[in-house]
Amino acid sequence: MKIRIISWNVAGIRAAVKKGLWEFIKKDGGDIYCFQEIKAKIEQIPNDLTKPTGFFEYWNPAEKAGYSGVGVMSKLEPKTIIYGDRSNDWDDEGRVIVVKYDEFTLINCYFPNGKKDLGRLEYKLKFYEHFLKYINNLRENGEKVIFCGDVNTAHNEIDLARPNENKKVSGFLEVERKWMDKLVDDGWLDTFRLFNKEANHYSWWDQKSRARDRNVGWRIDYFFVDEKIKKWLKSAFILDQVAGSDHCPVGIEIER
Numbered sequence: 001m002k003i004r005i006i007s008w009n010v011a012g013i014r015a016a017v018k019k020g021l022w023e024f025i026k027k028d029g030g031d032i033y034c035f036q037e038i039k040a041k042i043e044q045i046p047n048d049l050t051k052p053t054g055f056f057e058y059w060n061p062a063e064k065a066g067y068s069g070v071g072v073m074s075k076l077e078p079k080t081i082i083y084g085d086r087s088n089d090w091d092d093e094g095r096v097i098v099v100k101y102d103e104f105t106l107i108n109c110y111f112p113n114g115k116k117d118l119g120r121l122e123y124k125l126k127f128y129e130h131f132l133k134y135i136n137n138l139r140e141n142g143e144k145v146i147f148c149g150d151v152n153t154a155h156n157e158i159d160l161a162r163p164n165e166n167k168k169v170s171g172f173l174e175v176e177r178k179w180m181d182k183l184v185d186d187g188w189l190d191t192f193r194l195f196n197k198e199a200n201h202y203s204w205w206d207q208k209s210r211a212r213d214r215n216v217g218w219r220i221d222y223f224f225v226d227e228k229i230k231k232w233l234k235s236a237f238i239l240d241q242v243a244g245s246d247h248c249p250v251g252i253e254i255e256r
Contacts, residue, residue, distance in 0.1 A: 002234065002255045003076070004030040007108065007148035007221060009204070009247035013038040013071070017046040019244040025052045028239075030251065031075045036110035036150045038069040038094075045071075060084060062094035069094035070108050070149070076101060085134065095127075103256055104229065105138055107147035114152070114170030121170055124152070128179045136186060139226055146254075148223045150204075150247065155180040155190065158199045159219040161211075171220065183224065191223040191236035191252050201238050204247045212246075221250045232256055 006028065010016035013035060025033060033055075038045070042059045055073040060083045062068035082098035084090030099106045109131065114121035138145050153176040157163035166172040184190065192201070202217025211217060223236060232254040239249040 002253055003032065004028075004251060004253050005032040005034070005106070005146070005148070005223070006030045006239075006249050006251040007034040007036070007223060008249040009036040009110070009150040009221060009245060011037050011039070011245040011247065012066075013040050013045055016244050021244060022046075022050050022052055024242060024244065024249075025073070028249075032099075032106065033073040034097075034106070034108035034148050035071045035073075036069075036108070038071050039066050040069065041065070058083075058097055058099065060091070060094045060097050063092050067093070068110055070097050070110050072097050072099055072106075072108055074099065085130075100143075104144040104146055104254075107135065107145065107149075109147060109149040109151075111150060111152045114173070114176065116170065118170055121173070121175075124170075125175065125179065128176075132179070132183060132186065135188070139228075144226060144229050146223065146225050146229060146252075148221075148250070148252075150220060151180075151222050152220055153177065153180060154218045154220055159202075161200070161202065161216040161218070171218065187227050188224045189227060189230060191225055191233060192219075192238065192250070194230070194233065195236045202240065203238055203250050207246045221247055223250060223252045225252075229254070 041061050056077050057073050058081050059071040078099045078101050080100035084096045090096045095110045097108045112124040112127050114124045135145055154160040154172050202219050203221035205212035205217040234253040234255050236252045242248050
């Protein structure tokens with residue numbers, strides 16, 4: 001059975017729906033959609049006749065209105081849903097949904113932004129540290145783990161258009177990139193790089209400078225899998241022609 005999983009920071013699900021999110025889902029034909037930064041309470045998510053049918057829905061909004069939040073729409077019914085982890089304030093900011101199926105565990109995560117003034121960098125790094133322990137523990141307990149989302153860091157110089165100009169900017173700081181090194185060292189695989197080693201593939205562009213028109217972007221949206229799932233992977237891709245947000249969708253296809 002082939003399963004297509006899409007991850008997308010929609011930068012506000014209400015705005016994304018107005019820009020064609022439901023139409024994209026119908027055309028794309030995927031099985032699981034993971035959204036970050038929904039910026040809406042559950043009752044605010046558009047639910048009209050144009051909404052795709054046949055999905056189980058799980059939403060973890062932030063307590064703060066118009067901020068953060070994640071959601072999953074899945075054609076496959078999970079056996080367990082976990083909304084965040086109270087020991088890391090994940091529930092307050094709506095950053096994580098853990099969706100457990102019979103054969104694998106999928107984690108949709110909106111990782112913190114360190115901010116231009118680095119005011120949230122310490123929180124971001126603590127979140128990173130906690131998250132890595134969490135997924136490593138799941139793996140040690142025998143779960144086959146896939147995690148996706150807006151990681152808010154470009155790992156290597158190939159993953160952004162202007163690495164030299166951004167080495168002191170959160171999202172490409174050495175300390176952030178070292179965490180991603182640790183992630184890889186612990187056996188987590190960047191799925192896109194298993195299939196594509198080329199530069200100029202990005203998933204986020206600054207809107208104010210119209211950077212998308214010039215493809216001056218960053219690859220900060222990822223799918224990572226455990227080594228055990230590598231044999232399931234059939235493809236990994238970036239849908240950079242899909243508009244509707246300052247991010248574009250990224251995805252994988254697996255076959256169990």
